[in-house]
Amino acid sequence: MDHPLINPKPMTDKMFLRFSRFIQDELGIKMPEVKKLMLQSRILKRLRKLGINSFEEYHDYVFSPQGLKDELGLMIDVVTTKKTDFFREPKHFNYLVETALPRILGFRTNPYKVQMVVWSAGCSTGEEPYTLAMVLSEFARTQKKFDFKVIGTDISGDALRKARMGIYDSEKAEPIPQVYKKRYLLKSKDKSRRLVRVTPQLRYVVDFRIHNLMEKRFNIRISPDIIFFRNVMIYFSRETQEQVLCNLCRRLKPNGLIFTGHSETLTGLAVPLVSLAPTVYRKK
Ligand SMILES: C[S@@+](CC[C@H](N)C(=O)[O-])C[C@H]1O[C@@H](n2cnc3c(N)ncnc32)[C@H](O)[C@@H]1O
Incomplete structure (x- = not known):
């Protein structure tokens, strides 16, 4: 179930740094400052799924022992770019x-x-x-x-x-x-x-x-x-x-x-x- 009314305060620079560092260090994916809005809108999808109203609270959850088990994979699903096609670059x-x-x-x-x-x-x-x-x-x-x-x-x-x-x-x-x-x-x-x-x-x-x-x-x-x-x-x-x-x-x-x-x-x-x-x- 989605919670469409969830509308958190924008992601702070500190929070962006924490998420982006993890993504860069663990997945190898570059996450410079210019990608902040994109990252925020992708992670917001998870907040709306879970009914969590702040990026801080989501951050604490995703990196908690329970979150590492249940949520981290789902966060990785939303932060990766998966564009592909059959016979791409034929x-x-x-x-x-x-x-x-x-x-x-x-x-x-x-x-x-x-x-x-x-x-x-x-x-x-x-x-x-x-x-x-x-x-x-x-x-x-x-x-x-x-x-x-x-x-x-x-x-x-x-x-x-x-x-x-x-x-x-x-x-x-x-x-x-x-x-x-x-x-x-x-x-x-x-x-x-x-x-x-x-x-x-x-x-x-x-x-x-x-x-x-x-x-x-x-x-x-x-x-x-x-x-x-x-x-x-x-x-x-x-x-x-x-x-x-x-x-x-x-x-x-x-x-x-x-x-x-x-x-x-x-x-x-x-x-x-x-x-x-x-x-x-x-x-x-
Ligand atoms: C844009 S798609 C490319 C798909 C396909 N190779 C193509 O050319 O159509 C990039 C894929 O790389 C995956 N990816 C990104 N970082 C990765 C990593 N560290 N390890 C494994 N897969 C990763 C993403 O999840 C995504 O599915």
Whole structure:
């Protein structure tokens, strides 16, 4: 239940500093002074949900032992930016199938079927990992020795819940090529609800896990061949970008690839990556 009448006094500078420091230190997300109004309006959603009428009281609650257990994840859900799309920055998916996969498979000496692991790091509500799963499934139809698994991770539990459900408004599915829509999406039986759902076969090949990219440890043993790390580090400071990229590189298989967002540049970062194509990098 919402409490729409909750109308607290504006967030003080001191409170902003406390919230922003936590977000920067723990999530890596830059939170300069200019973002104060945005942060305030996002956190206000939680105050209205809980019926709390001051940012101070909310702050004390969220960082109390009970709040750390019950509320912190929900605060993280509202402070993260989760904009994403199916087939976002589509050139990457062409590059993946036409150049990257044949190249990586060429390195393989093992004649038997080997499972390739692709990690969507900062996967939001699942559109990116499901796009990968569609494209890789199509590739697998023609390459009998090819098998794959997609892992999607994010810091937001709410985003991951939506991702696991795999249910989207049909407008969201518009960028998906028609042939893929037929093969990988189911339409809602209830025609008044314009919804689609990813098929169980596609959901089966994508594994979603909660993971904070600021943490060095990753509770998934397998090393990825490819990491899609797109439109996440744009929110990080240069120092955090370097730290997180180095950590991802440690996880990546030798010769593995990292794809970044089109507006994200690695210029000037001390990371063990060489450029292969715009926003596509190979581990040194
Ligand atoms: C803008 S979305 C990008 C989604 C997708 N990669 C794409 O390009 O469409 C950024 C995602 O990164 C996640 N994120 C931000 N900081 C994170 C962190 N420290 N660890 C894990 N995920 C994080 C957010 O929750 C959000 O879902």
